[in-house]
Amino acid sequence: MDEPISGSMGQKYKNATAWHSEKDVENIFNKKWNVVNKHVIVPSIGEVQENPRSRSAKLRCAKKNL
Numbered sequence: 382m383d384e385p386i387s388g389s390m391g392q393k394y395k396n397a398t399a400w401h402s403e404k405d406v407e408n409i410f411n412k413k414w415n416v417v418n419k420h421v422i423v424p425s426i427g428e429v430q431e432n433p434r435s436r437s438a439k440l441r442c443a444k445k446n447l
């Protein structure tokens with residue numbers, strides 16, 4: 382949806398129906414995500430020694446169902 386984040390869900394839904402069919406809007410709002418990795422990926426000890434700023438990095442990823 383190409384609306385700003387500050388808009389309410391109702392406002393986003395109303396604006397989306399102006400551009401998409403109601404069925405397409407329902408499909409967009411009903412999307413689910415599948416987690417790719419069960420745990421958060423953090424940098425290795427070697428990476429932190431080479432790059433100290435990486436010590437706080439955490440990688441989380443998910444795949445969107447189509």
